[in-house]
Amino acid sequence: MASKTPIIGVTGGIASGKSTVARAFARLGIPWVDADDTAREVVEPGEPALAEIAARYGQRVLQADGRLDRRALREIVFAAPEERRWLESVTHPRIRERLVERLAAFRRGEAPYALLVSPLLFESGQAALVDRRLVIDVPESVQIARTARRDDVDEAQARAIVAAQMPREERLQRADDVIDNAGDEAGLAEQVAALDRRYRALAGLPGSR
Numbered sequence: 001m002a003s004k005t006p007i008i009g010v011t012g013g014i015a016s017g018k019s020t021v022a023r024a025f026a027r028l029g030i031p032w033v034d035a036d037d038t039a040r041e042v043v044e045p046g047e048p049a050l051a052e053i054a055a056r057y058g059q060r061v062l063q064a065d066g067r068l069d070r071r072a073l074r075e076i077v078f079a080a081p082e083e084r085r086w087l088e089s090v091t092h093p094r095i096r097e098r099l100v101e102r103l104a105a106f107r108r109g110e111a112p113y114a115l116l117v118s119p120l121l122f123e124s125g126q127a128a129l130v131d132r133r134l135v136i137d138v139p140e141s142v143q144i145a146r147t148a149r150r151d152d153v154d155e156a157q158a159r160a161i162v163a164a165q166m167p168r169e170e171r172l173q174r175a176d177d178v179i180d181n182a183g184d185e186a187g188l189a190e191q192v193a194a195l196d197r198r199y200r201a202l203a204g205l206p207g208s209r
Helices: 018-026 035-041 048-061 070-079 081-107 140-151 155-163 168-174 185-202
Strands: 007-011 032-034 114-117 132-137 177-180
Touching: 007 018, 007 081, 018 032, 018 114, 018 132, 018 185, 032 035, 032 081, 035 081, 035 114, 048 070, 048 081, 070 081, 070 155, 081 114, 132 168, 132 185, 140 155, 177 185
Parallel strands: 007 114, 007 132, 032 114, 132 177
Antiparallel strands: none
């Protein structure tokens, strides 16, 4: 890794537990930025991306207060791959620009390393912004069950969401490191602690706190 603060890219399929893992690293003093949070920022009222989305789809993708109706938009883009590609062409460059700024600040900081949490780390090209790639892995059956419960969608829609993402096998092939998040909290904490020690060592720093 470079001498400046290294960046670890954290990714995984929907409902794999990326934010849970990031919070576990945060308890060890590691800062992180979530590409999903940044994606929400770029479609806030007043942002150019939201204006483009509304111009294409009309009021059906807006709530009464003018904010994006994410559920309505999700139904559109998951039903039509060409619409998903259009949406990505509008949002991804803006997301990347903000992420580059925040990661640059991390690299100038004092943390031993930092995280970029992104569900589309590979698909969006954001992997080029990081030094190592950590994949959070769970079986697809777990993803489907968690997605249906968390997002209040039926199993068919949950399956469609999972199917629209990069195949699990491809993500694993691109990983430098993997966390298995199909188990319990204790097992997850052990894996995070082990990786924390490894990342600190790669950065030339002492072991986990």
